[in-house]
Amino acid sequence: MPLNKDVTIKYLGHATFLFTTPAGNRVLIDPWVDNNPACPEEAKALEGLDTMLITHAHPDHMQDAVALAQRFQPQVACNYEISIWLGRKGVENVTGMNKGGSVELNDVKVTMTNAYHSSGILDDDGSVIYGGEAAGFVVEFENGFRIYHAGDTCVFGDMKLIAELYGPDLLLLPIGDLFTMDPREAAHACRLMNAKRVIPMHYGTFPVLTGTPDQLKELTSDLGTEVIALQPGEAIT
């Protein structure tokens, strides 16, 4: 069953997704591409980038942010602290924002949502500096289609609020365990959010990320949630 005929969703592995909007713009969430061991070589060759969203500062979410921004000059949205750091690295067109705020970037409306996680920036000298708080995003496309990318987080009760306020059509939820939700917590997130469809992410990249899509399927079987397990490099419309 097609998700939305005018929006393409490509999984680049781990927590990184590339959306193509109805107008043909490219939106990247969590710029970990060239250094992402889960991303197939052929999927690393981006042809362009219009909008870049960063959920938090950990390297497995933004290690390639500066390089990709310099190469493609996208509009960037991230938390305020990361925006300052990116600016000091020479990245332009960065919108610093915070939770509850929305901004229009090219042809998508982006809302920053809560997440429970950390967001220290690994600086070039190996030190960790304050990177604000981790977040998620709701991305609304011109045709009304809405995707919720939870970022790295545990399950939390206010996911219900996100569902009430923004009614996402598709959820992207971490299931890997150790640093984020495991399948049991992710299944409960689906329950809280009355999820129609979910794409699991943040699993399998490293051996410690042990959660699997099959576990999520089993744990959501009573909910009627469709679990769509994408291979890195795979795209759906």
Ligand code: NI
């Ligand atoms: Ni993280």
Ligand code: MN
């Ligand atoms: Mn992570």
